[in-house]
Amino acid sequence: MRIVLCVTGASGIDYALAIARELAQQHAETHCVVTENAKLVMKYEAPAALREFKRICARVYGEKQIDAPIASGSFRADALIVCPCSMKTLSAIANGFAYNLVARAADVALKEGDARKIVLVPREMPWSVVAFENALKLARLGVVIAPASPGFYDKPKSVADLTNFVAGRVLAAAGVENALYPRWSKKPEKPNKVRK
Numbered sequence: 001m002r003i004v005l006c007v008t009g010a011s012g013i014d015y016a017l018a019i020a021r022e023l024a025q026q027h028a029e030t031h032c033v034v035t036e037n038a039k040l041v042m043k044y045e046a047p048a049a050l051r052e053f054k055r056i057c058a059r060v061y062g063e064k065q066i067d068a069p070i071a072s073g074s075f076r077a078d079a080l081i082v083c084p085c086s087m088k089t090l091s092a093i094a095n096g097f098a099y100n101l102v103a104r105a106a107d108v109a110l111k112e113g114d115a116r117k118i119v120l121v122p123r124e125m126p127w128s129v130v131a132f133e134n135a136l137k138l139a140r141l142g143v144v145i146a147p148a149s150p151g152f153y154d155k156p157k158s159v160a161d162l163t164n165f166v167a168g169r170v171l172a173a174a175g176v177e178n179a180l181y182p183r184w185s186k187k188p189e190k191p192n193k194v195r196k
């Protein structure tokens, strides 16, 4: 299994780390791109993240490495995940503005007819109409828009539970089976009594 994992400068670097760790567990060949702004966000959120990506991914590219194999249509991958995805990168992909390796790799997947293999994990709050229009444009092409929205119905006990929930759902959307997130089973701990 070959996955392209792009990490951009939105909040949520830990989601990408959880995804990379699971892919490593599954012996996937992960090609990781880390943007300059993702490196900046890492300084605030996860200072050791870049070292960890380099340790567990097959390749780690900088955003300016536009001659990397993943920039070419002849490179075949099972999925391209952008997590977390900044509003800027969402816009670049939606508008075909292939100014860096992330936008170029996504542009290539779109031109090769692989829109359904692209999973974007935008993180922003609130959203502008511009962001909605960019996401809608891509969703109409078949791109999976999977906002970083952890669920609370399984009573998470830690931040790691919440992180794994998102990472697991993103991987599932990319076609990678995993056990990182709880499956919904309709069994509340104490069922409410139904009044007659």
Ligand SMILES: Cc1cc2nc3c(=O)[nH]c(=O)nc-3n(C[C@H](O)[C@H](O)[C@H](O)COP(=O)(O)O)c2cc1C
Pocket: 007, 008, 009, 010, 011, 035, 036, 037, 038, 040, 041, 044, 085, 086, 087, 088, 089, 123, 124
């Ligand atoms: C600490 C920090 C957190 C940020 N969080 C977000 C975010 O959650 N969503 C977002 O769209 N941009 C966020 N930004 C702004 C982006 O980093 C900025 O738009 C940048 O140009 C994105 O570049 P990239 O997509 O090339 O990585 C954040 C910036 C910093 C410094």
